[in-house]
Amino acid sequence: MSTAREQLDLFVALVGDVPLRDDKEMMSAPMVSIAKRGQRRIEWEGPSGQQVVITSTEGDDIATIWDFDLVIWAISQLNAAVERDETPAQTISFRPYDLMKSIRWCDSMGRVGGREYERFKAAMNRLRATRIRTTIRRHDRKDRHEDFNLVSDFTFDEIKDADGHARPLGAQITIPTWIYRAVTGSRKEVLSITPLYFDLTSGLDRFLYRLARRHAGNGLNNSDGWAFSFRDLHRRSGSQMRYADFAKALRKAIAAEKIPTYELIEEGGANSDPLLRMRYRKLLL
Structure with a gap:
C-alpha cells in the first residue's frame, strides 16, 4: 500500500x-x-x-x-x-x-x-x-x-x-x-x-509530420508553409542512411502523400540541393 x-x-x-x-x-x-x-x-x-x-x-x-x-x-x-x-x-x-x-x-x-x-x-x-x-x-x-x-x-x-x-x-x-x-x-x-499520427507506419513519415506540424503550423501565419533542404532534413532526421538513399526515400514519401494535414512539394534549391516544402492542407483535417 x-x-x-x-x-x-x-x-x-x-x-x-x-x-x-x-x-x-x-x-x-x-x-x-x-x-x-x-x-x-x-x-x-x-x-x-x-x-x-x-x-x-x-x-x-x-x-x-x-x-x-x-x-x-x-x-x-x-x-x-x-x-x-x-x-x-x-x-x-x-x-x-x-x-x-x-x-x-x-x-x-x-x-x-x-x-x-x-x-x-x-x-x-x-x-x-x-x-x-x-x-x-x-x-x-x-x-x-x-x-x-x-x-x-x-x-x-x-x-x-x-x-x-x-x-x-x-x-x-x-x-x-x-x-x-x-x-x-x-x-x-x-x-x-492529430491522432492519425499513430497510424503512420514509416519512421520517415512520422519525422516529416512532426517537423511539418512544428514549422508549417496551421497555415494562418505562413500560408506558403516552410521549406527545408534535403540535406538539412537528412541531418535533422538522424538517419543512418546514405544521403542518396535518404533523398530517394524522401521522394517516395512525397509521392505517397500519407502525411496527415500537410502536403509535401519538392522544389529546386541552391547548389543542386533540392528543397522540400511543407504546406498545411486544410481539407485533410
Missing part, C-alpha cells in the same frame, strides 16, 4: 480520449531513431549551433520514434491536467492497457495482448536507457547544457496468465524534468498533433 506522501507525488492518468500534445523542440531536432532497430548514437548540430547527442546508457539501441509514442501519451496527460488548472506530479500512475489502447498499440480488433505488453516493456526499457545531451532549450542562457534520459524512472506490477505470460497490471512513469517543464512551465512548449 502506498503512503500518503507517495500518493501526493503521483498523478493518476486520465482514462479515455485526451487531446494529443507533443514537445515543440523535440519535433524539430533528432531525439530518437527513425529506424526500427540498430541505431546506437545520433549527433546533430543545428543552424544556430544547437547541439544534440543521443546515446544509450545500456550500450544498446537508442529509443525509436515508435517508442516515443509513450512519451507523447505522457506529455498529453500532463498537459490535460495543466489545462484543468492543476499542477500534476512528475510521476504518472496508469494502467498499461489504457495507455496502449489510447495510442493504438493493439490488434485490428482493438485488443491488447501479450505481444503488445512485450512491446510496451521493451519500449520503456529503451526510453529509460536513452540519454540526451543537448543545448536546444537556450532561451536567455545561450550555452545551457542539459543531460537527461527520455524516461527518468519506470516501475510496473505484473501478473502471469494461465499460459504463463506476464502482463503488467499497473505502472508508473516519471517524466524527465526537461520535458516536464516544457509542459507545465509558464512558457508551455507543446503543440497539438
Whole structure:
C-alpha cells in the first residue's frame, strides 16, 4: 500500500480520449531513431549551433520514434491536467492497457495482448536507457547544457496468465524534468498533433509530420508553409542512411502523400540541393 506522501507525488492518468500534445523542440531536432532497430548514437548540430547527442546508457539501441509514442501519451496527460488548472506530479500512475489502447498499440480488433505488453516493456526499457545531451532549450542562457534520459524512472506490477505470460497490471512513469517543464512551465512548449499520427507506419513519415506540424503550423501565419533542404532534413532526421538513399526515400514519401494535414512539394534549391516544402492542407483535417 502506498503512503500518503507517495500518493501526493503521483498523478493518476486520465482514462479515455485526451487531446494529443507533443514537445515543440523535440519535433524539430533528432531525439530518437527513425529506424526500427540498430541505431546506437545520433549527433546533430543545428543552424544556430544547437547541439544534440543521443546515446544509450545500456550500450544498446537508442529509443525509436515508435517508442516515443509513450512519451507523447505522457506529455498529453500532463498537459490535460495543466489545462484543468492543476499542477500534476512528475510521476504518472496508469494502467498499461489504457495507455496502449489510447495510442493504438493493439490488434485490428482493438485488443491488447501479450505481444503488445512485450512491446510496451521493451519500449520503456529503451526510453529509460536513452540519454540526451543537448543545448536546444537556450532561451536567455545561450550555452545551457542539459543531460537527461527520455524516461527518468519506470516501475510496473505484473501478473502471469494461465499460459504463463506476464502482463503488467499497473505502472508508473516519471517524466524527465526537461520535458516536464516544457509542459507545465509558464512558457508551455507543446503543440497539438492529430491522432492519425499513430497510424503512420514509416519512421520517415512520422519525422516529416512532426517537423511539418512544428514549422508549417496551421497555415494562418505562413500560408506558403516552410521549406527545408534535403540535406538539412537528412541531418535533422538522424538517419543512418546514405544521403542518396535518404533523398530517394524522401521522394517516395512525397509521392505517397500519407502525411496527415500537410502536403509535401519538392522544389529546386541552391547548389543542386533540392528543397522540400511543407504546406498545411486544410481539407485533410
